[in-house]
Amino acid sequence: VALNDFNEAAEAAKSARTLVADPDIIGVIGHLTPETTQAALPIYTEANLAVAIPWSVESTAVAQHDGVVSLAATVEETNAGLTTLTQGMNIEPSIIDSTNREAFPAEVQAIELATDAVTAGDILLNLPKTSAEKPIRTFGQVETGNLQLIQVAGDAANGVIFVSPGPGPTDIAAGSAFVDAYQAMTGLLPGPRAALTYDAANVLLDSIEQAIIKGHGNWQFTQPNRANVSASMMTVQRLGVSGPIAFLASGLRIEAPIWIYQISESTYPGTRINP
Structure with a gap:
């Protein structure tokens, strides 16, 4: 399910309420501004939904909620x-x-x-x-x-x-097929937000997989639910298109990378100027 919050906090909260009302939704990727993320997070966490945040928020926004991880370096x-x-x-x-x-x-x-x-x-x-x-x-x-x-x-x-907090297409981790696949699908090169959203999606999928694996040891297990997917989020480790991914107990990414770009020839993100 994909919902558009139009980068507005009120719409983000509305979308969050729609998602939590669906019992088949066991995890969420979002949002793409600090304001929309902070508007939606309390709604998700009250419903025990796992959340993978793809874009920078203040550190306290992540640490205040269980089952929430951030793929991006914090605003700080x-x-x-x-x-x-x-x-x-x-x-x-x-x-x-x-x-x-x-x-x-x-x-x-x-x-x-x-x-x-x-x-x-x-x-x-x-x-x-x-x-x-x-x-x-x-x-x-x-x-x-x-x-x-x-x-x-x-x-x-x-x-x-x-x-x-995310890489441009020329700075995607070597060996990834993501850039070519994204361009084939959209006709565009992926920007930093697309790269981190892709990583966030894979973290959520990994947490679902871990919940299934852990559940197979329990005779009562039928399918992953919000509680066991949320509990698996912090333990996910993987190599993403933005580099190695692992999380602190707070849900913040360990050694979250940053990139610095300079816009030139009216192109985004432009030229990387600092490693």
């Missing part, structure tokens, strides 16, 4: 990775979290966008005019890095450096 981890990069470049960007022009310091030289991609695109289109010799350096937190940034800002998005 991605922000720390971006800070490490800017410090290494001897840049201290001003953090911008709205389109309010008054939020821009006078003679700003570098900014770090802490908004969704659509808002970030609007900001880029309305940046103060600067000379070509001294353009404003622009960095983006995890929610800024999205194809919508280019769709809104167009060429103004070129040069933006952003942090991502």
Whole structure:
């Protein structure tokens, strides 16, 4: 079953209630923004549904709920990775979290966008005019890095450096057939969200398989249910397209990787600039 939450918290909660009402649903993959994930998680966990989160959320959102794992580096981890990069470049960007022009310091030289991609695109289109010799350096937190940034800002998005918890198609783990299969199905190359969603799906499938294997030792076992699939989530280990996957007892991914990209030629995710 696939439901669209339109990246809106209210729709995410509505979708979650629809899913938990179906007794045949024993696990969920989702969601793709922190707001939608946090809106849906309490509903899933109250119903004892296993949840594999494919995109960055704050660490507390995962740790507060049993049977929940996160495939992505947390918001705190991605922000720390971006800070490490800017410090290494001897840049201290001003953090911008709205389109309010008054939020821009006078003679700003570098900014770090802490908004969704659509808002970030609007900001880029309305940046103060600067000379070509001294353009404003622009960095983006995890929610800024999205194809919508280019769709809104167009060429103004070129040069933006952003942090991502998932790999672009050229950084998918070697030996994976995922890129070719995804392109054959959709006609497009998979972006970071597609890669992590694929990994999340496999983690959920592995947890179902583990629940079945464990259940075969119990004469009363008939088929996996929400409780035993949820209990298996933390123990899954596998090599995903985003690298090795294993989880802490909290549900957070061990040594969750991050990637940093720079948009160029109006393509997403662009060019990887930091290992």
